[in-house]
Amino acid sequence: MKVGGERGFLEALVGELRAAAEEEAKRVIAEAEEEAKRIVEEARAKAEALKEERRRRREEELRRRAAREAALKRLELRRRFWNELYSLAERALEAALEEACALLKSNLEYRLMYLQRGLERGVASMASPSLVVHPCSEDRWLVERLVSENWERLRKLKPGLRLTVGSPLPGCRHGFLLVSEDGRETFNAALEARRRELEQRLLTEVFKLIWGGVSG
């Protein structure tokens, strides 16, 4: 090999070596940058997926919690609704009975009707034939009159009936109390007692009226 040719070869070799080293270095860096980019992107995607999953779970949990709370509140609302409805019905019935009692007390015909029907109902419902009727203070004369005027009619209801008018009751003003002579049976026809009884018994009718009034 000639000197000039050798030098040229060596220089070319050195140049090749430099270029190859440079190329390899660039390739290594480029690959690393590519890999680094992939790692970061993968992490971002994973973080996003984790975030999304946690958000979904949290939403689900919140929805469940909200549904539980809503169910409890709905129940509470329903309870309140029925309580208030009952209370409204009760108040309306109390007022109606109050007015009806006032009407009855102020009308002689009504008073007679109340006492006569009550007496018939009491006599028919009691087993004992020997009864004593204790009138309330303001209805004493009416009861005495009814017993004498309806004696035959009452006897037809209970053959062998013995009915006497007893002492008036101090604790009530209208109505009467029918008691068997042996004291075992009683039939309470005092107006106040009837009123209290009807406050319970008529509630169903009031509810029927309410549904008729609010339906549609």
Place this chain on the structure above:
Amino acid sequence: MSVEPVMEEGAAPVELDVVFEELRKAEERVAEARKKAEEILKRAREEAERILREGEEDAGEEPGSADAGAELAELEREVAARLERVKRALEERADELREMALIALLEWW
């Protein structure tokens, strides 16, 4: 200047030394690049860890309760409206109620 290799016993010719030197430099360059690449990857992994950590720490928003609240408010309004209708119905039918109460008393219901 001569380029003739100076042959010494046990030593490479001078020109070959230049080549070997260049080879050493090339290896160094590549090793440096690998080190840099390692550094790049290390930073990337750290960045990835940070991203994942931040992702985990992110509490996010709290959706989902407004709808139930709106539904309940609607239900509450409905209950109030129904009670109001009942109240009105009872007021409108007060006469009927009184009549019913009187009949119940007189007829011994």
